[in-house]
Structure formats: C-alpha cells, structure tokens
Amino acid sequence: MDKVIDGVFYTNLKQIYNPKGDVFHAMKQSDIGFNGFGEVYFSSIHYGDIKPWKKHLHMTLNLVVPIGCIRFVIYDDREKSPTKGLFNEFTLSPEKYCRLTVPPGVWMAFQGVGRELNLLLNVANLEHDPNEMVRIDLEEIKYGW
Amino acid sequence: MDKVIDGVFYTNLKQIYNPKGDVFHAMKQSDIGFNGFGEVYFSSIHYGDIKPWKKHLHMTLNLVVPIGCIRFVIYDDREKSPTKGLFNEFTLSPEKYCRLTVPPGVWMAFQGVGRELNLLLNVANLEHDPNEMVRIDLEEIKYGW
Numbered sequence: 001m002d003k004v005i006d007g008v009f010y011t012n013l014k015q016i017y018n019p020k021g022d023v024f025h026a027m028k029q030s031d032i033g034f035n036g037f038g039e040v041y042f043s044s045i046h047y048g049d050i051k052p053w054k055k056h057l058h059m060t061l062n063l064v065v066p067i068g069c070i071r072f073v074i075y076d077d078r079e080k081s082p083t084k085g086l087f088n089e090f091t092l093s094p095e096k097y098c099r100l101t102v103p104p105g106v107w108m109a110f111q112g113v114g115r116e117l118n119l120l121l122n123v124a125n126l127e128h129d130p131n132e133m134v135r136i137d138l139e140e141i142k143y144g145w
Numbered sequence: 146m147d148k149v150i151d152g153v154f155y156t157n158l159k160q161i162y163n164p165k166g167d168v169f170h171a172m173k174q175s176d177i178g179f180n181g182f183g184e185v186y187f188s189s190i191h192y193g194d195i196k197p198w199k200k201h202l203h204m205t206l207n208l209v210v211p212i213g214c215i216r217f218v219i220y221d222d223r224e225k226s227p228t229k230g231l232f233n234e235f236t237l238s239p240e241k242y243c244r245l246t247v248p249p250g251v252w253m254a255f256q257g258v259g260r261e262l263n264l265l266l267n268v269a270n271l272e273h274d275p276n277e278m279v280r281i282d283l284e285e286i287k288y289g290w
Binding site: 001018020021022023024025026027028029030037039040041042043044045046049051052062066104112117118119121127 | 168287
C-alpha cells in the first residue's frame with residue numbers, strides 16, 4: 001500500500017499461547033485508536049458476499065477478525081483530507097492478527113474471504129444509531145472487487 | 146438453577162438476520178452489567194479442557210460466546226454474600242445467545258464443550274492486571290465436572 005488514509009490505523013495485536021486455548025487481544029482503553037466506548041458487536045459475512053459502502057458521521061470503528069478472513073476497503077472522499085481520493089485495502093484474519101481503526105467520514109465496504117465463518121468484532125465509540133450513518137450501493141463507488 | 150448468585154446477570158442478546166451474514170449484539174454502554182470499559186479480549190478453550198478457578202478482586206467480566214460452546218461455573222464464597230456457598234452453571238453458545246456478567250469476588254472456571262473452536266469475548270471494566278486476580282487449582286474447589 002502506498003499510503004494509509006488519514007485517521008486510519010493498522011495495529012498488530014498479540015495472540016498469547018495457552019495449551020488449553022489461546023488468548024487474543026482486541027482493544028484496551030489505552031490503545032491507539034480508542035475513542036471511547038459505546039458498543040461492541042459482531043458482524044459476519046458469507047464467502048464472496050460484500051456488505052456495501054457505509055459512512056459513519058461520528059463513529060470510529062475498531063475492527064478485529066478472530067475467525068475467518070475479511071477484506072476491508074476504505075475510500076476517502078473527505079473534502080479537506082490530505083489523502084482525498086485514496087483507497088486502502090486491508091485483509092484481516094487470525095493468521096495476520098491486527099486491529100483496523102476507521103475514523104468517521106470515510107467510506108468502508110467489506111467482503112467475506114474465508115469459506116466458513118468470517119466474523120468481525122467492532123469496538124465502537126457510540127451505540128448503533130441509524131441516523132449517524134449513510135449507506136450507498138456498491139456500484140456508487142467503483143472498485144476492483 | 147435454584148437461584149442466581151448475587152451480582153451475576155444472565156442477559157438475552159439479539160442476533161439480527163442479514164442475508165449476507167448476521168449481526169450479533171455483545172454489549173452497549175447502556176446495558177445491564179456494564180461497569181466501565183478497560184479492555185475487550187478473546188479467550189479460547191479446547192474441547193474437554195478446563196481453565197481452572199480464578200477470582201478477580203476488581204474486574205467485572207461480561208462474557209459472550211460467538212462460536213462454539215462453553216460451560217461456565219461460578220462459586221460464591223464471599224463472607225457477606227446472601228448467596229454464599231452457592232454454585233451456578235451457565236452454558237453459552239450462539240444457539241443460546243446470552244451475556245453472562247460475573248462480579249468481582251466470586252470464583253469462575255470454564256470448560257470447552259464444542260468439538261471445534263470455542264471462543265469467548267470478555268468485555269472487562271479494567272485492563273488485564275495479574276495483581277487483581279487470584280488463581281487456584283481445579284481441585285481446590287470441588288465440583289462435579
């Protein structure tokens with residue numbers, strides 16, 4: 001990737017070995033990208049399917065994929081952003097175990113890559129509120145999926 | 146179960162159908178059992194294995210099982226508790242999708258029930274701190290596992 005979109009962070013996370021079952025970090029309140037706590041929820045995405053573009057007006061997303069594999073695409077069309085016009089793509093899985101922080105104001109869509117369960121955890125600074133998000137169809141932002 | 150241990154909550158959670166992959170609630174800051182945000186992490190437990198008794202002095206646990214099946218046993222030996230001496234057992238899975246809130250001061254151990262990945266999410270009010278917990282061997286509290 002050439003450049004990371006302004007406000008986006010891609011942070012390595014620890015997986016701690018335990019003979020009875022490993023522990024996986026997700027987010028601490030002292031971590032980079034933490035912007036307050038509103039809600040944590042899971043979202044799943046079937047193999048090959050894409051949940052299309054969504055933009056949050058106030059919510060910061062902190063995304064972790066503890067099982068399966070998910071491809072996230074972010075698009076920056078913010079008027080005053082130093083990275084306006086840029087796309088970023090990140091593929092998250094337990095094998096490449098990272099947290100992706102997505103600031104409000106950019107577009108994000110994601111696709112299921114694993115053939116079985118693909119699960120993301122979002123640690124959000126706000127509770128779900130349909131009024132703080134905008135949804136558009138996949139075709140409205142052209143990308144080589 | 147006769148009676149729930151004082152401070153323990155067992156709360157039904159929503160699973161929201163989506164043709165591309167469902168959404169699963171975990172915890173909102175306005176939910177019962179929420180006691181502040183310190184950290185979220187995952188822990189896994191292999192089939193048949195038991196992670197033995199642990200007591201937190203200050204941490205409230207909020208446990209959700211998005212995949213697999215995990216059996217949790219809680220034991221209350223708090224001197225002034227109205228439920229002193231009681232054991233509670235809860236089995237969590239996506240099929241019986243609930244959140245288990247465990248207050249500080251009680252003992253908890255858990256066992257992997259599913260034959261594949263058993264994963265819990267803990268939404269904790271504190272960051273991990275080995276000084277605020279006590280660990281003892283499984284045999285130190287007798288229970289019919």
